[in-house]
Amino acid sequence: MLPEMIWLIPFFPLLGSVLVGLLGRRILRNWVTLIACLAPSLSLLLSLTCSWRLLSLPPEARRLRHSLISWVASGDLSVAFGFLFDPLSAVMTLVVSGVGLLIHVYSIGYMADERDYHRFFSLLNLFLAEMLVLVLADNYLLLFLGWEGVGLCSYLLIAFWFERPAAASAGTKAFLVNRIGDAAVVVALIWMILLFGSLDFQIVLREAPRTLSHGSFVATLLSLLLFAGAAGKSAQLPLYVWLPDAMEGPTPVSALIHAATMVTAGVYLVARSAPLFELAPVSLEVVAWVGGLTALYAASIALVQTDIKRVIAYSTISQLGYMFLGLGVGAYAAGIFHLMTHAFFKALLFLAAGSVIHALAGEQDLRRMGGLRGPLKITAGSFLVGALANSGIAPFAGFWSKDEILHAVYASGHHLLWVLGALTAAGTGFYMFRLYFLAFEGTSRLSPQARDHIHEAPWSMRWPLVLLALGSAAAGFFGVPPGSGLFQRFLGPVFPMTARETGSAVHVSGTGLAMASLVLSLAGIALAFRYYLRHPERPEALAARFPALYGLLLRKYRVDELYDQLVVRPTILGARALSGLFDSRLIDGTVDGIASLLVEAGARLRRIQTGHVPAYVLSILAGVVVLLGYVLAFRL
Amino acid sequence: MTATVPLQAYLILSAALFTIGVIGVLIRRNALIIFMAIELMLNAVNLSFVAFSRFLDSMDGQVIVFFVMAVAAAEVALGLAIIIALYRNKESVNVDEINLLRG
């Protein structure tokens, strides 16, 4: 009975989206709220039930599958609307629907004054539906449907305030940059059809080791194509540029889509395709290095940003880098574990930041905050929990998952990558607490109107904060003891056992490594404490001393400008050239020529058109007589 | 019961009726009568259809005649409406006087 109901998990939000979207203008706002929040509640309830059923099965048999209807049937290829509920999907589904529900509730308060309230909730529900399709699909095509769906929703929600040019262009940017990765995924899917004749996870992942030899070129290219898509969706180097701009969207959107769920879709895709990546050591190496470099790179930009949401956005990119780092060294369960804990604390950080912005009537600049702990106690407290979790301070959630990744990196022999990760950890501690101190501690630098406006958030925004704070504090214990915790045992059967993973834990002591990264994080925090609470004048002095470096970081390594010069401008110039010469001269000229020819011919031929019906009849008859005569004389 | 009247008899009758209809369309100038002559032509064709249907042991001809009748009904409804509209404007249904569509 239960497997047949899996499709309902994404269906409820879809229904909610359609109802809210179509009826939103006609029904009361309370009804919109009720429908929009009921949908994720039902999904969460249903996914909890399914997970419960999963736990009652023996570990090897933990798969619920159900094909709803056939979708594509073309020749030998057949793709169904098929859903798969295994431990990996379970984790993803629970995170998506759980965090999703909290953020829906949060949005009630946050979007209360919004004119297009129903549009927002309709899109949010639609996003949830697409995301759930993505994680519940049992084949690559359906996954890709969800993949594109969340991309669309992301675009629509970033550009939610489309009257603002910045929001509109940020949405477009996200859409276009994602397109690059998506194109790679499409190529990968077509190749899969050619190679395996199917897109079903089970078939593809079972056939891949048989068809492709270990380390073969095809396996490497195929997995790299998939990773290109993942890098686009999950904002990794070099396709990360859209995510900071995506902060133009409403803050709940940033929390849900651009921190907790959608951006982790790439991680999910790689984890889901783990058997394929296992065939390609080179690809895994690429994944690990891209992840590691992104982690450090984004963390370094986050050090100097002044927009509260942007700091968190770069932090997200950095943490996603950790996840890929974990996946790249074969620690899939650790990567997913970090995905889950990150969903909690990053959603929490965004929501808390949103609460600040809400309280200050839209103020986002850290330089005009400070001392907010007094008026915003709950926000400050929950933000502190999130910051500690993000910085990887024991015993908060981030510590356990990040430590496990770093441990796996070291154990797999990538010592240089470990150094990158550890440096990132220090940087993370610094920028998180720089943020915390600048916003909540110290002296108030508020503008007068923000000072007048300041108030703690309504209950609908406070409760999600508190619940997420609890999650951020405690979620890590699912992974204790490291390597063999509840979480790892639950996820274990999904992933292929790798030689590195099994052999490594034996001869490296985890405790020493954990201590090392913990100390680095604490050092970062201490530095932040020193610079931003004790000696607030120091950072500026430092910036003045190294203007080049500071400028580079503040301008985000000038990558946007670089892309603009390298890609955008040549494209626009080329298009302009084509439109000017080729289109307007050649094509338009041809078309105009044909048109004027017709006009000329029409002017001459119109004299035949007498408007006299009997004459027409006579000519028709003449035609009939001639044609019939021809047929009779020559064809019979 | 074998048909003692051969198919050719029906076809010749059909051809004759059709030709009469064509003559009507050509020599009459009252739009209504032209219209009637067109109906006559349609009926002539129907007769061939039914005759073929009978002699080829197939039902398709009769089905098509049914469609022809349905479409003819639609055509008459529209045609008469047009003629009425025309009469309102021109006070005449003489096709020689109607040439609004002259190029």
Added chain:
Amino acid sequence: MPDLAFFVIMAAKIIVVFGLMLLSVTYLTWLERKLIGHMQVRYGPMRVGPHGLLQPIADGLKLMFKEDIIPEAADRKLYLMAPALALVPAFISFAVIPFGNQVRLFGRTIDLVITDINVGLLYLFGVTSLGVYGIVLGGWASNNKYALLGGLRSAAQMISYELSLGLSVVGVVMLSGSLSLVEIVNAQSTVWFVVLQPIGFLIFLICATAETNRAPFDLPEAETELVAGFHVEYSSMKFAMYFIAEYANMITVAALATTLFLGGWRGPVLPSVVWFLIKLFLFIFLFIWLRATLPRFRYDQLMRFGWKVLLPAALANIVITAGFVALR
């Protein structure tokens, strides 16, 4: 090859039915006058014969000897043809209605129907739809504006109500699976279609009243506005022919209603023909009753009722019936 006896029997049936119909038409006028008289608390014809029983014969004689007037400006040929055009369909339509069960006479089985053709119902609709020509041409040929208006009204009315009439019996055809009236009667051996098709029956009854130009749908001959409608110029026997046609149509329609909805000649104990006549009389009584009771429709009401009430109702009836037939 049909033998001689076939022709004899056929001729006998036609003569008997035709004769009976003429007779009933004659006495229907008497019946109507008497019934309406009594409904209006008066006696009706009483002078000619006991209870006026010979009145129809007197009327007939009078009509026969009246002066036959043809208006100067009338289209003579059509003026003469029109009453016949009205009369013929009224009589030939009875040919397919089964008026009794099979009987054995002179060692032969005889069907009490003039002819049972497999498209009987279509035949009936075809023939009744021709009745309108007599009226419309009569109205036009008289070259009289009242007559013309009556004729045009009649044409519009009959075309409008014919649609609903035809659609109302589709349910019956679906249930019986045949267009043959004999088959339709046979299909009602267990339950009459009036039970299964109450909406269809109601629509049929209303449309039948309208098709026969009887009150409250007698607009083509509305005395108060059109003097007498399409037959205002007619006199003598030609007038009588219109009159006969109207009553013959009434009988046909009543017989059709009996056949389609009340199980035709079916009934216990009494002979089948008697049952048929009883049911027939029931409907005729109903028609007369309606005339005595209901006021006339206005023209726009008539059209609106036909197109906006009856037609959708008939369509809905078809849909519902089709649903039941499909589910059965």
Added chain:
Amino acid sequence: MEWVVFIPLAAMALATAVSVVLLRNPIYCALSLIGTFFALSGLYLLLQAQFIAMVQVIIYAGAIMVLFLFVIMLLDLGHEPSPWPRRDRPRLLLSVVLVLLLLLELTVAIRPGISKAIRGPYTSAVVDAVGNTQLVGRLLFTDFLIPFEITSIILLIAIIGAMVLARRHLG
């Protein structure tokens, strides 16, 4: 035996058809056309197409021609048309020539090649057993379902179109 029925009907059809073309009064033309339709209906009966025969009467005689009469009476078109103007005589001549050619071609086209044609499954025995109406109906709702539905749409469009066209434009 069949000739006895065929010849009068064919003669009637031809005679009435000729009157449609030649009679001057539109009312008489319409009545002649009704006569043609009846003759054709009789021929359809002779061809064992009872359903079509009856539908012919109902649709053409019962509905279409009533509409024609209605319009003729409404527009009062009972008067004589003017004779052909002299300048149109060449057209008339051309018409006659073309029509004669057409008739010639049509008669040439009729050849005794029917025995070679593919025959369908509906022999008169089958038609008698199942019933003409049932067979037509079955085909309408199976092989010809889409044309059937399209026909109904055409009729709907015609109804709407006729109403729009014939409505008197007020103001």
